[in-house]
Amino acid sequence: MLMPCQGCLPSSRAYAATLFPPHPLTAVHLTHAEPGPRQEHPHMSQKPHVNILSPEFLTNPHPFLKQLREQDPVYWSEETRHWLLTRYEDVQAGLRDATRFSSQSSETFVVRDEFMQHLRPIITHFSMWAVMKDNPEHKRLRGLINQAFRPENLKDIQVRARQTAEWLIDQVQDKGEMEFVNDYAYALPALLFAVEILGMDRSDLTTFKQWSVDLARATGRIDNLDIMLKGQDALLAMTDYITRAINSRIEQPREDFISFLVKAWREESKLTLEEVVAQMVLLLAGGHTTTQNVISQGLLALFKHPEQLEILKKNPEPTRQAAEELYRFTSPAQAPTRIAACDIELGGKLIKKGQGVMPMVVSANRDATIFEQPDELILTREKNPHLGFGSGNHVCPGAFLARLEIPIAFEVLFRRLPNIQPKSSHEDWNMNLSFRGLSTFPVVWN
Ligand code: HEM
Numbered sequence: 001m002l003m004p005c006q007g008c009l010p011s012s013r014a015y016a017a018t019l020f021p022p023h024p025l026t027a028v029h030l031t032h033a034e035p036g037p038r039q040e041h042p043h044m045s046q047k048p049h050v051n052i053l054s055p056e057f058l059t060n061p062h063p064f065l066k067q068l069r070e071q072d073p074v075y076w077s078e079e080t081r082h083w084l085l086t087r088y089e090d091v092q093a094g095l096r097d098a099t100r101f102s103s104q105s106s107e108t109f110v111v112r113d114e115f116m117q118h119l120r121p122i123i124t125h126f127s128m129w130a131v132m133k134d135n136p137e138h139k140r141l142r143g144l145i146n147q148a149f150r151p152e153n154l155k156d157i158q159v160r161a162r163q164t165a166e167w168l169i170d171q172v173q174d175k176g177e178m179e180f181v182n183d184y185a186y187a188l189p190a191l192l193f194a195v196e197i198l199g200m201d202r203s204d205l206t207t208f209k210q211w212s213v214d215l216a217r218a219t220g221r222i223d224n225l226d227i228m229l230k231g232q233d234a235l236l237a238m239t240d241y242i243t244r245a246i247n248s249r250i251e252q253p254r255e256d257f258i259s260f261l262v263k264a265w266r267e268e269s270k271l272t273l274e275e276v277v278a279q280m281v282l283l284l285a286g287g288h289t290t291t292q293n294v295i296s297q298g299l300l301a302l303f304k305h306p307e308q309l310e311i312l313k314k315n316p317e318p319t320r321q322a323a324e325e326l327y328r329f330t331s332p333a334q335a336p337t338r339i340a341a342c343d344i345e346l347g348g349k350l351i352k353k354g355q356g357v358m359p360m361v362v363s364a365n366r367d368a369t370i371f372e373q374p375d376e377l378i379l380t381r382e383k384n385p386h387l388g389f390g391s392g393n394h395v396c397p398g399a400f401l402a403r404l405e406i407p408i409a410f411e412v413l414f415r416r417l418p419n420i421q422p423k424s425s426h427e428d429w430n431m432n433l434s435f436r437g438l439s440t441f442p443v444v445w446n
Pocket of ligand 1: 398399
């Protein structure tokens with residue numbers, strides 16, 4: 001509901017602005033791009049302007065998001081043409097309430113009409129992902145995706161995860177250094193999920209990584225046609241690759257997830273061929289990128305909180321509590337998308353039917369009304385209802401796997417390389433709105 005006008009009293013936002021001055025990197029504009037349902041009071045018209053595609057935001061979004069939570073929690077982002085929801089309660093509603101916030105948001109990736117003619121293939125593909133569907137289509141596809149995580153597929157997964165992590169460290173231990181993102185944080189989930197569970201060939205992982213990076217960048221830089229086109233090329237290459245894998249399973253079925261989907265398509269008509277390909281891309285690209293980002297961002301966060309790092313070094317396997325804190329603190333899937341299914345009044349604004357909405361998970365997970373000392377990494381944090389894996393129907397189906405492999409990744413790392421440290425103080429952020437993380441992270445040890 002709309003808040004009543006506060007008369008001539010100083011508005012709470014104006015007051016908050018004196019307590020929390022705008023971040024120095026943020027330009028403050030007097031204009032208000034997308035008018036809400038009522039005339040703004042003059043005292044309330046000075047709104048922050050935050051460009052969520054700017055390098056400053058993508059390098060460190062937290063000061064900007066804090067400012068939005070406090071001053072303009074339902075914020076129209078002109079650069080992405082989405083409403084940003086930044087408070088915990090609103091983000092949770094955005095993720096869960098499918099009657100108001102539809103997931104069929106693939107077209108909102110096109111921020112300029114003139115881009116559409118070039119981006120039809122990628123938009124059509126996105127529209128087939130389970131994450132871009134509402135019920136009943138979502139339920140149908142999600143039921144099939146869940147099968148990738150059935151107990152037969154995850155048998156011995158803990159043992160396999162540990163063996164894979166140990167093997168990866170064996171490859172680099174004598175060198176005294178590695179590029180952590182590529183050599184460990186990406187390689188572990190890729191080997192475990194793509195190869196062991198989905199059935200991809202190990203030799204294709206390097207090519208696949210580049211495709212995943214290019215595709216993830218496209219979802220995170222929707223203002224830039226060149227980046228979107230590069231992502232579209234990567235997507236087309238991925239779909240060719242997966243189509244070849246599908247053909248080989250038609251000729252010779254195996255005990256893997258691709259064969260399972262092929263059967264569901266050919267023998268049970270539970271989905272189409274295009275949908276098989278789309279779910280495989282979603283699983284492959286989404287699964288690695290997020291897990292990799294928690295592992296690499298998590299390590300960086302630990303280096304920046306030496307007292308927390310000491311806790312892990314003394315007892316390398318993170319407790320469940322510690323691991324949850326790493327998911328909250330890193331929040332790599334920072335900005336899921338929705339589209340307003342009807343006119344929605346929220347936070348004094350009118351979100352019009354058909355407009356894009358981003359429930360900013362990364363912001364909800366730092367909301368001081370829910371989390372004490374939200375900007376601190378506290379591995380012993382007790383109350384931690386973070387939204388890092390989403391919420392509601394679309395809650396992450398890979399969370400079980402991520403929760404299993406990430407603690408093992410850290411346990412093996414700190415046990416085998418107890419003196420690991422960053423090679424330099426430079427931070428190479430990936431500039432990606434959808435999947436926040438590091439592009440590279442050189443580390444050394446002795
Ligand atoms: C730490 C690692 C991970 C994080 C932080 C994460 C985060 C998320 C979030 C926030 C969503 C909800 C998106 C939305 O509501 O629009 C989601 C959905 C999804 N995730 Fe994950 N994820 C992780 C790991 C994985 C893994 C390992 C896989 C697969 C192997 C995976 C596959 C998926 C899929 C298929 C969906 C769409 C589900 C649906 O729409 O029903 N994720 N993930």
